[in-house]
Amino acid sequence: MTGATVSASQSSANTGPFNAFNSSNTLLFQNLAPTADGKLTLTMEGGTYPTSNGFQLVSQGSSNTYTTWADIHGVTGGSNGDSDNDGIPNLVEYALALNPGASDGSAGTLTGHLLSFNKRSEAVANGDVTYTIETSTNLRDSSTPGDGGWTPVTPDTNNGSIISYTLPSADKIFARLRVRTIP
Numbered sequence: 001m002t003g004a005t006v007s008a009s010q011s012s013a014n015t016g017p018f019n020a021f022n023s024s025n026t027l028l029f030q031n032l033a034p035t036a037d038g039k040l041t042l043t044m045e046g047g048t049y050p051t052s053n054g055f056q057l058v059s060q061g062s063s064n065t066y067t068t069w070a071d072i073h074g075v076t077g078g079s080n081g082d083s084d085n086d087g088i089p090n091l092v093e094y095a096l097a098l099n100p101g102a103s104d105g106s107a108g109t110l111t112g113h114l115l116s117f118n119k120r121s122e123a124v125a126n127g128d129v130t131y132t133i134e135t136s137t138n139l140r141d142s143s144t145p146g147d148g149g150w151t152p153v154t155p156d157t158n159n160g161s162i163i164s165y166t167l168p169s170a171d172k173i174f175a176r177l178r179v180r181t182i183p
Contacts, residue, residue, distance in 0.1 A: 065128045066094050066181060073100045079181065095120055095129045095179040108177060114156075116164035117177050124160045131158070132178045133165045139174055150176070 066079065070090060075083045079091035086103035097120035098104040108117040115133065123129050134150040157164045167173055 065126050066091060066123070069094050069122075070100075075100050089179075091129070091181065092177070092179050095123050095131065097121070097123075113167040113169065114164055115167055115175050116157075116162060119161055119163065121161065128182050130180050130182060131163045132180075133163060134176055134178055135167070136174045136176075137170070137172060150178075152178075 069075075070079075073083075075081070075090045077083060077090060079089065081090050082088065083090055083100050084093075084102055084104075086105070088098060088104055088107050090100055092098070092107055093100045093104070096107055096117055098107065108115060110116075117131070117133075119131065132152050133155055134152050136150045140149045153165050155163050155165045163177070165175070167175055
């Protein structure tokens with residue numbers, strides 16, 4: 001977007017003050033192209049909005065992929081690396097909206113037999129990763145179904161915000177989330 005004017009209006013049904021920002025004080029623009037020196041400028045009538053006042057300019061679009069996210073966050077080691085040494089690969093941190101600069105503890109939750117992972121909305125919108133829950137009875141890294149290797153399962157829920165699966169009652173069952181980039 002270049003040389004565009006962004007305007008917003010309040011409908012007559014709204015009686016309170018107009019607020020163009022969402023609950024996170026973030027005004028979202030899509031498909032912005034920085035100038036040759038890599039800068040984005042936002043000018044708004046009525047004043048300036050420095051980041052110290054909670055204003056944040058977020059650029060989302062087809063270029064906001066894992067690679068862009070990794071560059072912005074100073075991620076090292078590639079998609080399989082672990083920049084913050086918390087045991088969660090960088091690509092998984094991107095796919096699950098985790099923090100690549102600090103230990104996250106757990107990538108998902110297990111409540112009873114329900115295993116759940118929250119997806120990063122930008123990763124889903126970009127369509128640059130896939131999410132697959134797999135199970136195994138013995139942790140062997142084999143692709144032959146039925147030999148105890150990892151087998152993809154049909155999730156109970158798999159939408160734009162969550163993927164979950166109810167683990168069967170068994171003597172032992174292992175599960176993992178596999179995140180892959182889409183070429």
